[in-house]
Amino acid sequence: xxxxxxKQREQAVRERLxxxxxxxxxxxxxxxxxxxxxxxxxxxxxxxxxxxxFRGKREIIGAVALQGATEMAAAMRAATSAEDDPxxxxxxxxxxxxxxxxxxxxxxDALFQLDGGLTYAQxxxxxPLKDAFAALMESLSEVAGDGVDPGLFTEVFWASLHGLATLxxxxxxxxxHAEVRVRLLVDRLAIA
Amino acid sequence: xxxxxxKQREQAVRERLxxxxxxxxxxxxxxxxxxxxxxxxxxxxxxxxxxxxFRGKREIIGAVALQGATEMAAAMRAATSAEDDPxxxxxxxxxxxxxxxxxxxxxxDALFQLDGGLTYAQxxxxxPLKDAFAALMESLSEVAGDGVDPGLFTEVFWASLHGLATLxxxxxxxxxHAEVRVRLLVDRLAIA
DNA sequence: CTCGATTGTCTAGCAGTGCTAGGATCAGGT
DNA sequence: ACCTGATCCTAGCACTGCTAGACAATCGAG
Numbered sequence: 220x221x222x223x224x225x226k227q228r229e230q231a232v233r234e235r236l237x238x239x240x241x242x243x244x245x246x247x248x249x250x251x252x253x254x255x256x257x258x259x260x261x262x263x264x265x266x267x268x269x270x271x272x273f274r275g276k277r278e279i280i281g282a283v284a285l286q287g288a289t290e291m292a293a294a295m296r297a298a299t300s301a302e303d304d305p306x307x308x309x310x311x312x313x314x315x316x317x318x319x320x321x322x323x324x325x326x327x328d329a330l331f332q333l334d335g336g337l338t339y340a341q342x343x344x345x346x347p348l349k350d351a352f353a354a355l356m357e358s359l360s361e362v363a364g365d366g367v368d369p370g371l372f373t374e375v376f377w378a379s380l381h382g383l384a385t386l387x388x389x390x391x392x393x394x395x396h397a398e399v400r401v402r403l404l405v406d407r408l409a410i411a
Numbered sequence: 412x413x414x415x416x417x418k419q420r421e422q423a424v425r426e427r428l429x430x431x432x433x434x435x436x437x438x439x440x441x442x443x444x445x446x447x448x449x450x451x452x453x454x455x456x457x458x459x460x461x462x463x464x465f466r467g468k469r470e471i472i473g474a475v476a477l478q479g480a481t482e483m484a485a486a487m488r489a490a491t492s493a494e495d496d497p498x499x500x501x502x503x504x505x506x507x508x509x510x511x512x513x514x515x516x517x518x519x520d521a522l523f524q525l526d527g528g529l530t531y532a533q534x535x536x537x538x539p540l541k542d543a544f545a546a547l548m549e550s551l552s553e554v555a556g557d558g559v560d561p562g563l564f565t566e567v568f569w570a571s572l573h574g575l576a577t578l579x580x581x582x583x584x585x586x587x588h589a590e591v592r593v594r595l596l597v598d599r600l601a602i603a
Numbered sequence: 604c605t606c607g608a609t610t611g612t613c614t615a616g617c618a619g620t621g622c623t624a625g626g627a628t629c630a631g632g633t
Numbered sequence: 634a635c636c637t638g639a640t641c642c643t644a645g646c647a648c649t650g651c652t653a654g655a656c657a658a659t660c661g662a663g
Contacts, residue, residue: 226610226611254648254649254650255649255650255651256648256649256650264612264613265612265613265614266613266650266651266652267612267613267614267651267652267653268611268612268613269651270650270651270652271611271612275650275651276650276651331578331581331583338582339581339582339583339584340582340583340584340585367595371588371591371592371595372595374578374584374588374592375571375575375592375595375596377574377578378571378574378575378578378584378592379567379570379571379574379596380574381574381577381578382569382570382571382572382573382574382575382577383567383570383574385573385574385577386523386566386569386570386573389523389524389531390530390531390532391523391531391532392531392532392566392570393532396563396566399563400563400566400567400570403559403563403564403567404567404571407599407600407602408599408600410599418639446619446620446621447620447621447622448619448620448621456641456642457641457642457643458621458622458623458642459622459623459624459641459642459643460640460641460642461622462621462622462623463640463641467621467622468621468622
């Protein structure tokens, strides 16, 4: 019994190591640099070991995404909890979202840009993803306005943030006026 | 002289063929399926011929993007020209944008999702891209509101549309309430 | 304590990718 | 008819994700 448990523990440790290493590598050099060979080399095992933990590269991306979703939700809640006014909360939320996207490229890509084999906006959506959406909705439903479904409002607001984040990062928008854009977006969308 | 001109014409024809074929293939099976081998096979030349027209796959994507930008600008102008009211124009614009994104996956990806080696939001940005942004701004500057820079407003509105387009396409948003989302976005952002 | 079975891991390899060097082939001008 | 130069293709490089099969280490039973 004991030996089995020990092995399971070791397996779990190695699995975390794989995810952490993949994330680190992606954050340093982008997801393109995360090849199964490089990843295997970094964790000091051979390639096939990866496939005893994950079906393939996609699942590794998915694992990073789930881990990131939890952190992102926490970051947003931390940012909003410091504010009293509903509108100030939304501004803080937007800043926190864009900050996270700007500082955690790899995680953000895994979540929203790449195919991690996860399902979204469904019943079988993994809990961390639902919770991240919930973190958005907590602050946003306060400013949705009368007669507007909070979920729908959250979707629209989220999409706007996502657009700003991705277009900025891809060089389609210059980062100079980022703050002004956020203010404009919050001013117009949020009904205080 | 004449033979040189003929050769130049043939070159131009083949270049257009490459771009059209790449786009067609991407539209049918996604950009992942557009490999240099498959593309070469479809145009009935060997791989290296591609590299006598383009530096690499990136430039081919870029060529499709430029071609698509012109079409997208035309589609948006066509949609807005039929409306009189500024707000109705913006609604039509938003619908046209999202329609284009939904029906021309390959082109939209080449424009805004993939790396086509193009520069955006700069002086040396290719004309078609500037013009597509201009097409957006034409209708949007009317509803930017007092004291708000039309360019900045256009960026924010565009980012929101882009977010809706990409999140919907990636399965992050269910397409059911697309129309309601558009109405909400226009209602809040556009100041009539 | 030894022996077979099981588990775990690695080496080697597949089919595919973008891209390129070098040789063959064909057309043009003389 | 010849030489020259442009044009194109074959073959190959180093890489990708992924897997089959050999090998070794470990475990439980006798």
